[in-house]
Amino acid sequence: MSSMAAINRVVRWPGLLGFLLVVGALLLGTMVFASALVKSAIEYTGTAMVGARVEVGQVDLSLSPLGFHLHGLQVTDPDAPMINAFEIDDIDFFLDTAQLLQMRTVIHEMQMKRLRVKTPRQQSGAILRETPPVETPQAAAGKDNGKLDFPVLQQIDVADIFGREELQSVQHLNRVRAELKQDEDVWSSKVASLPNGHKLEHYRGALAQLKFNSSGNALQDAQQLQKLMDDADKLRGEISADIDNVDAAWRDLRAMVENLRLSLQQFAALPQQDLDRLQAKYSLSAAGLANISDLLFGAKVRDWVSQALAWYVKLMPIFERFENSDSESAPSPRRSRGVDVRFPERGSVPDFLVHRASVSMELQIGKISGEVRNLSSDQSVLGHPLTFNFFSKEMQGVKDIEIVGTLNHVDARHSTDSVSIKARSITARDIGVLKSDQFPLRLAKVEMDLESNVELVGNNIGSKMNVAFRDADFVVPFKSQPGRIAEAMAAALAGVNAFATQITLSGTVGDFGLSVKSDLDELLRKAIGDQVAKAGQELRQKIKAQLDQRIEQPMAQVREQLAKFEELARTSEHQVQELQGMRDQVAARYRELEQSYKAKADAAGDKLRQKTQDEKQGAKDTMRQQKKKLKDEMQDKLGR
């Protein structure tokens, strides 16, 4: 009894009832508001995923079995907010209750009825984007389908070509002229510092003054000769320095002239290269028709592929959620929400799974129905790829069409997606193939069979599409008198009844390339080959004449400048020779002076030597006499 009292002191039993009431109220509230909660969840998640408003008209809940009926699902096209990318009238599905208790959304059977694409919206479905929009994939050689022309039919203006083309030959000449201008400036200052005619005259005068006139006095003659030798030596030094300067300048000038000649040699081949290049680029050759199929169908196919890949890029994150769920490393998740870290799942049931969804679509051209299997957020957990197949015999202008595909992201690092489309007897009437003023090509009617296989391995696309056209009726309603080539082309196409086209897609999802080939290429090449070749020759001649005109004047200027430099080089060479001759004369004069000086010096030396000897003998005699006198005086003293 006392233990019960102790428990009662701690436990408040009515509180248990209160708790049960609160929980019950919560469950009841959840059930009552389940429809609104699901509606809100679909709209919130869908909008975040698509990047534009996703709306659900109404959600009805059924309890046993637990299922939902969604009415009026609208998914806005993020690139056109006033248009729904698609709209589904009714979606019915039942949830696996056991899986739901484990926080998994598993739907065994889902039905989507009346799916329509590109339906108009009453209100804009644009949202303020939190993340940058997904970039639409672009074709590597994307072209505008608005207005296309055959190059072969375009009136080529040669002046226009020269206006936009950079010519190697003219550029080279301009470069040479610019260098010449610089060299000219350098040389005009250099020439001013070199010895001119006045200086040479001065040297001649100085050389003439190096003459010896004897004064009769040996010593004065020697002094005069010494001075003349000094002057000659100084003059020789000055001339040598000038020779060095002129010689160095001459060498530089020769090198420059050689370079210039080399540049002109290099230039010689450039006009021809320019001509060949321009002709190849603007050539009106039949080979230029090789891309006619691309011109006819390429732009349209590129547009389709870009749109399909844009949706693929938008939807792919759903399949790669597990691999890309690195949001937990995001520096700042939304306040009070945090991020959900995902861990490997041991079972084979992912968080979200639709085993089978049957879809009926109502397109503008008719109905198509099919099914999608294994629509899952985590294919790696499920272990099965998503597959889909659609088939229709109820489309206008198509006998039957079948679309089969697989999106295999079981191993997201090696994902492989493939789609195969087969359509038989697609009939089309009055298609504007080329919006061209010169060649407004239309297909009055045509019937075609299409077979296409697209495969995406990782990010790389590989695709081949074969389209066989038959009962084709090409018409070209010219608005004005056509040219001879356009006329020939129209006649050739009028005779075409059947042709086949091969479209190859390659590259990556973000940057793909498209190649379109068909037997029309060869047909047109044959039909207008002669006219095109003739027009090509005419164009070449025009280009050549224009090119010659463009390089004539700069070339003459360069040659004139070259001639000037060559003349300067010759003058410098002559000057060096003249200075060298002058230096030799000075040297010879120096040698003469030196010899004279030596002779004078020798004569003066002999004289001096004789005088010294005489003086020495006189001194000896005087000494001897004094010695004898001293001896006699000593003997006299000793005798006394």
Added chain:
Amino acid sequence: MIDYVLKFIKVLNSEREPVQLAMAFAFAMVAGLTPLFSAHNLLVLLLILVLRVNLSAFFIGLALFSPVGYLFDPLFHKLGIFLLKHADLQWLWVDWYNSAFWRMTRFNNSIVMGSVVVSLLLFFPVLFLADLLIRRYREQILARLRRLRVVEMIKASKWFRRYQSLRDLRNV
């Protein structure tokens, strides 16, 4: 809310067990710091209703701790990520992730994990500290407060008496 505050003041100043108030604060701290609509808060709700915890103190505590929890969200997120990514704990998280019960608790959410761990670590310190403070308050401050002239004036005021009579009437 004023009602809760007055009730709380009354209980605070009564002879009731201080631990009842302290537990209310501790549970309020758990519910306030962690995301309110999480499964573990059902357990908190069960405990505050079943145990003799003062509800007024709980709601006041909840009102105080909720802004604090919002303020510390970034820290809870970082702690949660650290724990959920910790290599030595992966076996546990994978086990729990594959269990329906634990998945319902949203343990794999960074803020749930971080805030629950912090609030559990703080539970007993807050409990003991609150208990100690309430005891000190009753022993040392309450008597002085009662003697304050302002308090006596409030108690004697017409408004206070009217409020008391209204409350008594409602309790009848």
